[in-house]
Amino acid sequence: MSGIERLLRPRSIAVLGSGWAENVIEQCGKMGFHGPIWPVHPKRATVGGLPAYPSVGDLPAPPDAVFIGVNRFATVEVVRKLAAMGAGGAICFASGWEEAGEAGLQAELVSAAGGMPILGPNCYGVINYLDGALLWPDQHGGKRIERGVALISQSSNIVINLTMQARGLPVAYVACLGNAAQVGLAELAAALLADERVTALGLYIEGIDDAPGFAALAEAARAAGKGIVCIKSGKTELSRAAAASHTASLAGGGAASSAFLRQAGIAEVETPEVLLETLKIFHQHGPKLGPRICSLSCSGGEAGLVADLAAPVGIDFPPVPEAQRTRLGEILGPIVTIANPLDYHTFIWGDGPRTTDVFATMLSAYDAGIFIIDPPRPDRCDPASYGPALEAIAAAQEMTGRPAFPVASLPENFDEALAEAFMARGLVPLMGLGTALQAIKAAQRADVAPGWRPLPALPARDSRLLDEAEGKALLAAQGVPVPRAVTATSLAALNPDGLTAPFALKGLGFAHKTEAGAVRLGLATLDGQAEMPGATGYLLEEMVTGVVAEMLLGLRRDPVYGLTLTLGMGGVTAEVLADTVTLVWPVAEDEVLAALRRLRLWPLLSGYRGRPVADVAAFAALAVRLGQAMAADPTLEEIEINPVMLRAEGAVAVDALIRRAE
Structure with missing residues (x-):
């Protein structure tokens, strides 16, 4: 064995500390671990009834797994010594690192570990019920088994609670991530799923550190007949503060993470009991349950x-x-x-x-x-x-x-x-x-595009908001239909010749023109129009006629999932309706159409009670075209079109909010 496998399936265990170390020894004894357990303590002759060694340098051999139950400063030096002697890996139990404002200490720990895998810091540990190896300083509800599911959690209390289940679920492994300073979620999950005795994976997580890597893991797990089910906690907006777009608010609340999990073929559930029952299905039948x-x-x-x-x-x-x-x-x-x-x-x-x-x-x-x-x-x-x-x-x-x-x-x-x-x-x-x-x-089996991976996330950077005229020019260059228009720096300079009334008059320089009173609709002429305070210029457009529905389309960079696409019912009431779906790029036109059918107001697009049928195919093509543009141009931070006017034939972008990185 090598790498993280030694840590997860150890044949020898060392424990450092006093009270926590004694608990680890006790739990290993209860579970029938057959390998040697070596306590390390500089002052005590015995720990947990076993002879203690004064330092890690005095151990009879490099241990496969080490539970480090000493303070955070001593942990760094212990890890450095263990790595130098060729230990298999370590659980770093102590808290008080980056999460407590101890800047730089966690990076020092990772540097000390070098190529030796460590879980944590601020990590409760690992339970291996298959081999009876517990680097775990507390009670738990599991027992020795021959095959079963693995559980990974970013909360020790929640995963302890899960082990207390009385539902007949065989649990093979329990593992906590802690701060995941070195070994992340995807790497730990892959190592557990690589054990042939593991049948499925359950997750309680607050975040995903490597979305493309985790999508690859999920695909490999499905190919091996192993399902993954997840509770994603903390469903608040992960993205950095952006311009005040509808997309920013409507794509929040966990919409991006749920979209990622769905598109990666990972079952998302809301409660621990549903997690456990889903794992039972995966354990017996794999991730292939049909819908009938x-x-x-x-x-x-x-x-x-x-x-x-x-x-x-x-x-x-x-x-x-x-x-x-x-x-x-x-x-x-x-x-x-x-x-x-x-x-x-x-x-x-x-x-x-x-x-x-x-x-x-x-x-x-x-x-x-x-x-x-x-x-x-x-x-x-x-x-x-x-x-x-x-x-x-x-x-x-x-x-x-x-x-x-x-x-x-x-x-x-x-x-x-x-x-x-x-x-x-x-x-x-x-x-x-x-x-x-x-x-x-x-x-139920997931419909996942083979090889699907989200775009790598880009670092946070400053951006500027294009005015609507600049934005419309960018859209037109991508082949997106926009109204015919003219621009000028003042009302007096606007020349409507060549345009057909009715007109829409807009002031430039506002993120939300309606709220600023910078939109005037249905004009037959510019006569009598007053200047708009705060406008940096003016845009005069032909109004779109024959409208069946107003839609919202938003693309924005995500710090975890790369690029998200939000679609839904638009107009000035977009946030009141909150009828949107979010996807993670890349997506195809048929996936956009399938997502639109999940809208509550989908019947208004599909001919409800004799209404005209909206050209949703044109909308889907427009969404994919702009997604491709953003994927190809890393300087584009956000594109929101609200509304996109859908006709019986065709779609026209009548408002644009676009941010570009400086």
Whole structure:
């Protein structure tokens, strides 16, 4: 073994410090680590019941992994000595680095480590449940397993909480990033996924340090049949302060990070319980769950409830095909309405063969099935009568080769023993109906463009706002249709000859002309028009007619994801409507069109109640053309067109806010 693999799968462990080091020794003992553990302490003869060495230089051999539980200043010197002796890697536990304003000390630590991998600083450590190796100074809820999922977190408390789950999820690794001064998210994730015993990856992260690298990792994981699911915390605007554009506010709130995760094929969820349930699906079935879902229950109430809960999640239930409809009618009789969701009533309750026939027949027409079943609590009731139905779920999965999910409407109605028994048989018990539906949606296979990578992020730099005349000239040079127009430094110098009324008169030099009173629309002539205070010049344009919809299109540099594209309903009410979608560049025209269909007001573009159909294809082509221009010209910081006027044929950019780096 070499590199970070020695740190994650050590055959020997050294621990430095007192109380924290004793905890690490205790946890390794509980988990049955078979290799040597070498405490290092300058004053104590023993630590945690083991003989202590006075310094790392006195160790019998270079350790594969070291838990450094000493203060931050001593940590730097210890890391330097470990790197020089050829140690495999270290956990730097101490806090008080860059996050506490200790400028330069973290860089000194990285320099001291050289080529030796370190996690942290300000890092809780790593748990390897596969080999019983714990560089972890606290309690946890896991146990030794042979294969399972890996968890990476930027919060030690949250990942400790995840290990306490009683949902039957086998956890193979737990790892914290801390400040990620040297080993970042993509590198650590790749190392964990490289272990053949790891089946999937769950993340709780605050940020992504290398978006192109992480997209490559996600693609490799999918190719290996390993899904990745993520909770992205801190969904505030990551980008630096920019000109006061609509795009800046509408693309905030985590829109860019969610777009990146979606386009990279990484499932994003909101809560720890959905994370765990999604990981269970990935563990058993990989990241390939299809979208056609059926639901079966023996209650009309449950059938109605699952339908109501599924709709907001984005799961629908396709009708039952004729062949299955006929067979189910033969088994269940004329009283039962054959539908999806299916209420199969209780006529077959306790009849294992008939129940299996119903379950397998229904499941055979779909990609996966939800089987709602809440066994009675065994301490007060007798759950024996539920046995045939539970066995029928397992038989349906085996007979069809399709995932069959036993789902408890309340999570406590599957206890840990039952959940683990299901998992041992290759079934995925999902605990809590609402959570189950969200996990199934998250686990559905992603439609990802092969080889997709975001642009590398550019460093922050100063920029200047082009006036609208300059901006329109830039757009026209890219082949974007703009209104015919003339400009002048004063109203008196404007010459409308050659333009056709009605006109739009605009003052130049304002980021938001409407708020500044620098827009006058529907003019037949310039007679009687007064100067606009603060204007640096004037733009007179022909007004666009035949407008079907006003759209917003915004492209801007992102400090993490390279370049983002925001699309949505535009005009002066763009921020009130807040009906936008964000994509991370690169994207193709068909991806833009698919994103537009996610808008709440998409029907207004597609002929709702006899309205004209907007030329969204022209809008998509315009968006891609400008994305290509920004990708090719690194001096362009932001392009916002609000509105783009969509006609039945064609799209015209009537306002432009463009910033260029100085």
